[in-house]
Amino acid sequence: MAQHPQKTEVIRVADLSSRRPVTFDLTPNSAQSEAIASDLDLLALRKLRFRGTLTAEGRKDWLLQADLGATVTQPCVVTLEPVQTRIDEKVTRRFSPEAVLETADPGSEIEMPGDDTLEPLGAEIDIARVMIEALALALPPYPRREGAELGSLAVAEDGIAPMQDEETKPFAGLASLRDKLRNEDDA
Template sequence: MSNQTSLRVADLPQNAPTSFDLRPDTKALEAIRDDLGLLGLRKLSFVGDVRAQGKRDWALAGKLGATVIQPCVVTLEPVTTRIDVPVTRVFLADWTAPDEEEFEIPEGDESEPLGSEIDPAIVMIEALSLSLPQYPRKDGAELEQADYTEPGKQAMTDEDTKPFAGLASLRDALKKDE
């Protein structure tokens, strides 16, 4: 899919935006669905343009739309979510990678290194994966208390984890003795 949508930077006009309108076919939708671990993916579209920003940099702006189906984190039943988000990326000719081994990318940083091509399909899939609900939950689904322990022992409850609950009952017992 990416070969058909790649835009060669050398061929992009400096004085006019280059539009794109991606609406993946069924086969491509299935591949994206499988890559992202979704139960279903429908109505995926990514529409926008790429335009020059200054003399050497390029900006991509678009709107991503999709209907995704994921398993509920509580019941595993299918949960359908509609995603409609704006997407922007800035491709910088003089982008430099951080020299630290571990670094944190600032939130909202939309800059990327400029290569010989800009591929809206790659941006679309990345933006979709970042827009997915992390913990999809079916309406009304709640996790019941689950108790786990080794056989023959009593499971620790939420009440047992409250350190002062036992002290309160001890205090009450001491007051009765007085």
């Protein structure tokens, strides 16, 4: 039988039973959805739901498995018109006291861990934070409205032909040079 905690946004690890999984079902209200949309630079966020279980894994670790569903509206990267996307993702996180969150000085490099589902385990597990992070990772990085095309712009001074894309390619002129040399040899 599963545990059903009173407050599922943040769960205290000390209150968890290692014998029974914890089920959760987060559906933010409209004010919370607007705040999340604002934080993620979305035009709109609808139907956000995060549902899953938190299960003991070994003696000290916890496994979170959940389904994330949301409908997001973002600006098109070409036209800035609204683009609506449905997101349905499986989310897995492993919370362990052995996982160490590396902190580094701004601008310095850190090595990425081999297991990107591993999270440090503290006194609490913030399920709402996991939901928002998973949503941010699932967002399309370059939403584009269907049929939206980038135009081209060619600028040059008066009397000079603007440079074309073909002329910027390093080997584009070699074919014409080869043809020119052949014509000189034939003459």
